[in-house]
Amino acid sequence: MIKRPFTGLSQPKLKYDSVESDPKGPETVLMPSNILLLLNDSLDSLRTSLIKKEDQVKKGEKLSLYTESTEYVISPVSGVIKKIESYPGEFGNIKTYLVIGTEENDDFVNDFEEHADKFELEAAAKLLKSLPGAPPFETLIDPTKKIHTLVISGVDEDLASTTRQYFLSTAPEDLKEGIKILQNLTKIPKIILTVPEGFNVEFEISGMQVFNISSFYPNALPEMIMKNQLKTTVPQGKTCEDIGVCFISSEAVVSIAKACRDKKVHFEKLVCVTGKDGVQKRIKTSIGTPVKSIFKHLNIHTNKNDRIVIGGPFKGFSVFTIYHPVQPCMDSIIVQDAGIIPFVSDSACINCGKCIKICPANIPVNLLVRQLEANLFEEAKETFDLESCIECGLCSYVCTAKIPIFQYIRLGKHELLKMKTETEKEGANG
């Protein structure tokens, strides 16, 4: 944990972790006998699902809950479904988890094989969405987005992770190949590769630009790259994708290249794991492996009240179970001992102004948080720039009163979205 600097005059320097010059390969964590898959879809007791308990699944089989669902997972193993149940996520978002008991057999369903030589975006969206790195094919095929710039992130967005940089420095050939595939596939004219400061890109592709990203948080966040490198401001309430810029991680690009070369999808995900001692280790494991197996391999013991953070310290989320599986977009895991978890408080804002100084989006955080505490979401949006927030979490990090500002902001945005959908529904109903 990075503490307040002795001098409070300067802003805290939150330097991104950078990959070693000759990075060590990842340790392999073997898959346990039971794996878990998370499906971003909720169970509906009124409908019969396509998959049920005791079903046999084959490695490479595409699993989704209902015929009309667009959400799917590709099973990384052959075996039998032992359990299908709901998994509560953030803000009441219900997902579904499947437990698959692995079985030793070589059945492999390879839907991708026939497409591998020449495939369209639609096919990619149907088959490659759960590749390691989670390529955003759904955004790319969305006709409302009109993507004109594709940014390949060779820099990790959050701290305590070097996953993307690892692929940038160890797999330049795959990266180059993947970028070319994406270029042909999407016909997007502008391709940008973001790399850490001082990194030399060994290859060149016509039409590709390379941007150096400052090594201090939050400069690698998409909105900051838009502002600093692309010189475009994302309007309030819009996303980068809404204005035609799509971000894809270097791992996803490498995965696409590998899938095309081997004519099959693969499931090995690279994860940076930071233990309680702060030591960071790089591991490679199959998607679906519960984090518990990783901890066992790395000799990390979890006790009562510890915290497991998926993603970085600023933008990640914490999970309630040590059986949470490795997912395609999971770049890092942090385990925090119960004793070092910083408290949050219900104290009022004391107006010290530290959040104002650190906010990269110039939001009047001190005033905003007062509105949000009082549930004045509309007011927060109209007058106090709630929707300018790029969700970097720095305001909560520096808050002297330890107010969970970031949580208030996310809640505010969530409530506004809910209100909007409700009004739209009412409008549609007459």
Place this chain on the structure above:
Amino acid sequence: MDNKIKLTVSHAPFWHDGDSICKMNLHIMLAAMPAVIFGIVQFGMPALGVILLAVSSSMFFELIMNFATKRSLSTGDFDAALIGLLFGMMLPATTPWWVVVIGAFVAIVIGKQIYGGIGANPFNPVLVGVAILMVSWPGYFDSDAALLNYQFDFKALAPLAALKHQGVSAIDFFPIKTLIMGQQVGTIGTNFGLGLILGGIFLIIKGYIRWEITISYIAGIIITALIFNLSNSGSYAGPMFHLFSGYTLFGAIFLATENSSSPVNLIPMLIYGFLGGLMVILIRNLGAYPDGTVFAILLINLINPLIDYIRPKALGRGVNNA
């Protein structure tokens, strides 16, 4: 997914810079210590008594209000203690105990708690306490009268009162060096210029006060006093005399910078500080009070919400390039 271990689940971010309200207030109290200790050495045990009574009664009233308003106990954040300390520092050493207790009551209850406690007060609670006492019992704030029984080895006159009543010629009694070293008649903790400056530098470096306010406040004092002095040096004292006498430095470092009642954006901070300095000199040179700090800062507290609307445009506001 049987869950045997109960994990902590909370929202991001998962790191914190380790700062807290308690730490901040302790730092500010520590920064005030050189001036307080100097005051106790100079004025003896009565000064210590006033400081201790001010701190303890402030904490007591905070506690009472916590119970009365059925809120969690807040004396542990030391905010009440800090208010008490700063309030005590602004009193002469001989202030009677009941004046101290009434002042602490006004500062904590009327200045802070009735607005909702920490962070909600529109005025600096210390100044609310001091201002009410000053208006109600002005006699106790007359340092010359209060310290009548003391023997000093320097000119035993309150510099600003002397300036008010005897004119500019009086400032010859007070060389700047003696003022900086605290060789002046005044209150317990506001005389020792050097100690206050050291405390101020410490707080600025540690980031617990906003330097923009302190610096612009001092700039406001110097520029305004200089303009008066240049226009008529026979009637108005120079900027250095104003800077090192009375509550000026104490105001610039500990009072104007009070978090809740001061702005947080750059331009508003500069305006706020400068106006504070300007008002102090206007009250001293043209008004009825020898020292204008208390009312000047209360006045700028008043304009704080208004000027704090001057703020940079948020990212993506009014942009329409979709």
